[in-house]
Structure formats: structure tokens, C-alpha cells
Amino acid sequence: MALNNYLTYEVKSRKIFGRDRWIATLRLANRCSFDEIAKEVEARTSCQSSEVEGFITALAHEIEKYLHMGENVEIEGLGTFYPKMTTKVVDNVEEATIKNCISSITVGFRPHTKLKNAIKNAGLKEYTKAKLKSNDKEE
Numbered sequence: 001m002a003l004n005n006y007l008t009y010e011v012k013s014r015k016i017f018g019r020d021r022w023i024a025t026l027r028l029a030n031r032c033s034f035d036e037i038a039k040e041v042e043a044r045t046s047c048q049s050s051e052v053e054g055f056i057t058a059l060a061h062e063i064e065k066y067l068h069m070g071e072n073v074e075i076e077g078l079g080t081f082y083p084k085m086t087t088k089v090v091d092n093v094e095e096a097t098i099k100n101c102i103s104s105i106t107v108g109f110r111p112h113t114k115l116k117n118a119i120k121n122a123g124l125k126e127y128t129k130a131k132l133k134s135n136d137k138e139e
């Protein structure tokens with residue numbers, strides 16, 4: 001799989017308070033599958049894709065286990081996973097129950113600086129069909 005050295009964006013119109021406004025949005029490609037990742041890692045290492053899949057599955061299980069215990073999980077070069085909770089403020093202690101205060105519980109993620117910089121340095125290119133080179137694949 002050939003990687004572009006840039007992200008593409010397009011300018012879209014939005015009606016805001018009855019007025020046409022314009023916004024630049026990233027043009028995201030299709031989602032990369034678990035199998036595709038395993039095959040790419042296999043090509044870069046001495047591991048078979050089935051071993052990579054097993055490793056990733058075990059890693060996901062371990063991350064889940066530590067998040068359940070309320071711990072942050074830092075993976076060098078990737079980032080930090082952490083338990084995240086959104087709460088509401090209530091007027092008195094009697095109302096401070098799980099049902100009334102907690103809006104959601106999810107997983108937060110802070111990308112490693114190297115990963116953030118990779119995206120920042122990827123560059124942007126405006127997407128239009130006319131501007132795509134013949135060797136660029138439209139997703």
C-alpha cells in the first residue's frame with residue numbers, strides 16, 4: 001500500500017444561522033482493517049500475520065484489564081490510553097448519584113508526541129477531482 005505524504009481536505013458549505021459559511025474538513029479515507037495492519041506489520045518484521053494478530057489481541061486485552069483497574073496505559077511511540085468519565089454538576093449531595101452525575105464512561109487517548117508530529121508534518125492538499133494526479137487513488 002503506497003502512502004500519500006499528505007492529508008487531503010475539502011472546503012464545504014454549511015448553513016449557520018441562515019447564512020452560508022465555509023469550512024475546511026479532512027477527507028478521511030476508508031478504515032484500515034485489522035488484517036491489513038497485521039499484513040503490514042508482517043512485512044516489516046519476522047512475524048507471521050497470525051502472530052501479529054495474536055499479539056494485538058493480547059495487547060488489547062491487557063489494555064482493557066488495566067483500564068478496568070483505573071490505570072493509565074502508556075505505549076511508547078503510540079500514546080496513552082486512560083479511563084475517562086463525563087460528569088454533571090448537581091445542586092446537593094443527595095442528588096450526587098451515579099445515575100444523576102455520570103453522563104458517560106469511555107476510553108480517552110493522548111497520542112505520543114511522535115505520532116502527533118507525524119500528522120502535523122504530513123502536509124495538507126486541497127481535494128478536487130481535477131487536482132488529483134493520475135497516480136493518486138480516489139478513496
